[in-house]
Amino acid sequence: MKHFDVIVIGGGHAGSEAAAASARMGAQTALVTLRIDNIGVMSCNPAIGGLGKGHLVREIDAMDGVMGRVADKAAIQYRLLNRRKGPAVQGPRTQADRKLYREAMLAELSGTPNLTLIAGEVSDLIQDAGRFGGVVLADGSRITAKAVILTAGTFLNGLIHIGDVKRPGGRMGDRPSLPLAARLAALDLGRGRLKTGTPPRLDGKTIDWAVLDSQPADDDPVMFSFLHKTPFVRQIACGITHTNERTHDIIRRNLDRSAMYGGHIEGVGPRYCPSIEDKVVRFADKTGHQVFLEPEGLDDDTVYPNGISTSLPEDVQIDYVRSMTGLENVRILQPGYAIEYDFFDPRGLLPSLEVKVAPGLYFAGQINGTTGYEEAAAQGMVAGFNAAAAALERDPVTFSRADSYIGVMIDDLTTRGVTEPYRMFTSRAEYRLALRADNADQRLTPQAIHIGVAGEARQRAFGQKMEQITAARSVLESRRVTPKEAIAAGLSVSQDGVRRSGFDLLSLGESALAPIESLFPDFAAFEALIRGQVATDALYSQYLHRQNEDIAMLRREEAAEIPMEFDYDLLSGLSNELTTKLKRIRPANLSQAARIEGMTPAALTLILAHLRKSQRARATA
Secondary structure: OEEOOEEEEOOOHHHHHHHHHHHHOOOOEEEEEOOHHHOOOOOOOOEEEOOOHHHHHHHHHHOOOOHHHHHHHHEEEEEEEOOOOOHHHOEEEEEEOHHHHHHHHHHHHHOOOOEEEEEOOEEEEEEEOOEEEEEEEOOOOEEEOOEEEEOOOOOEOOEEEEOOEEEEOOEOOEOOEHHHHHHHHOOOOOEEEEEEEEOOEEEHHHOOHHHOEEEOOOOOOOOOOOOOOOOOOOOOOEEEEEOOHHHHHHHHHOHHHOOOOOOOOOOEOOOOOOOHHHHHHHOOOOOOOEEEEEEEEOOEEEEEEEOOOOOOOHHHHHHHHHOOOOOOOOOEEEOOEEEEEEEEOHHHEOOOOEEOOOOOEEEOOHHHOEOOHHHHHHHHHHHHHHHHHHHOOOOOOOOOOOOOHHHHHHHHHHHHOOOOOEOOOHHHOOOOOOOOOOOHHHHHHHHHHHHOOOOHHHHHHHHHHHHHHHHHHHHHOOOEEOHHHHHHOOOOOOOOOOOEEHHHHHOOOHHHHHHHHHHOHHHHOOOHHHHHHHHHHHHHHHHHHHHHHHHHHHHHHHOOEOOOOOOHHHOOOOOHHHHHHHHHHOOOEHHHHHOOOOOOHHHHHHHHHHHHHHHHHHHHO
16 A cells, blocks of 8 residues: 555646645655546646736746746747736736647656656545545555545536537546545535536638738747746747627527527536627627637647637537638537536635545645636645645645735635636735736745745745845935936926935836936846836835735734634624624634625624633633
8 A cells, every 4th residue: 555645636737736736845745647648638728827817827836836837838829918007917828739738747747856646546535533544546456645635627527518418527538537526425515516618629720810810929928937038939829700690690599409508507607708608698789709719739730719618519519610700611620518517615625725524635626616727726736735734744834815816716715615616817806916927926935935845946046036126126226316307317207306216216107117227227237027027016116005004904814813613602792694604614714704795893803802812711721
């Protein structure tokens, strides 16, 4: 019988990041997956990042995680979304080569110390004295561990729908996980069904690219990893077409044949990534929807038509796809389909992603009701750190709403739960001015270094960058400029007699950079990346004072931890409804309790008073 500190089940984005994180913590880790060569497979859209999602990838990278590095090695079209808006809401995104991504992820994990890759199907979990400590494989072999992380993706009771045809599957071409789903169902954790969908895959050789609009890659690409400066592979353009009234008529005539609209699916789909059927019904006044034709690889003719996921029958898919400009003679390589699967209420998890009623068992990814590679990977990293920390008897690794989008997501899931697949957006973060993609390393890499998960290359690169930023700021703070000097240099400032440092003047915006470089020649000598980072920090510094006060208050609240065994029945001033919610959610701290729906300031005061009373009692005992 083999024994490890941590076992990770599943080799998707959550599992890959969980295994890498656990191994970086120093835990002997096993990643068990059906097929080793399927580690890192991009089941749906061959893309990484986007609004909110790109922030998550940058934060994973800041903690020396793998997704950012792997995405860069497979990136064939970089685009910075919201480029015309402020840096706080810009989102790095890349179209990825599926094969390169899978190969890079497998190479990354194969070369990770403390990590063993095992091919096999997990059919059961080992539980001893109420604690989970291993897995049983389909061949009957047993592997034990101190902690188990389950990253099942869409495989738990996965069911694929194409029109009125349905068949079991974790994704197209892979069988679902049925024994494990049955084992988890017996734990009574609050189970539900969600669904997601994917569009048909097209043969790029049969697309008339000449009549389509083209979307090129950015001329100045923004990498995902802070360790990288330039793309690894050739950059390409994507094509753009549109649905039209004929497309919509075909879909409307066949809605009753759609798996979703025909009543064959019980799971709830993602509101922010609707199927083409949903778009036609919900936006009936629109005469067309944009469709991005995204090549799936540099040496692959397969094209992903982003924007037309569907559960319609194959014959209808052919008709509506061929109704679009440029696709009149297209060949469909694989039909689109919907897939529904089991998930479990994430309010049953601790912030570490350990299942409250199942010690030693951690959940990460779509099993927690999320959608997207990036959300899955971020959860995987959190679960990996904490499973390893528990196995090695170290302190938990926590993320706050105040320091990361990762913290926002974990808190949203464990406090509020989900009613549809959860997707990250910048609007979910109340401190988004501070939680920018550009400063993810400044926010999180010190924590990675502190807990020992940042490699030598990461520490060296971060140290050098921070030295340069500090030196650049020192140059800007070395003297203060009069309004007359500033205006002469081309800056628009008030003639109020107030002298301003170069850093103060940088807060005027991007247009101030060139004049300031003329006023501070030594600052102009720093590389563009450093000058740009300092300029962004200056731009937001004027807005962050109040936000920092709010963050400090949040952290004071977070310091008030609520024990798992806290007896809410003793608080006679709580309503029955709040008592029930608190007992079910078991918030880890006062800040998390504050975000429970229906929570009142009076109830929080009551809980805090009882906590302080308990602390005083222990102190005098």
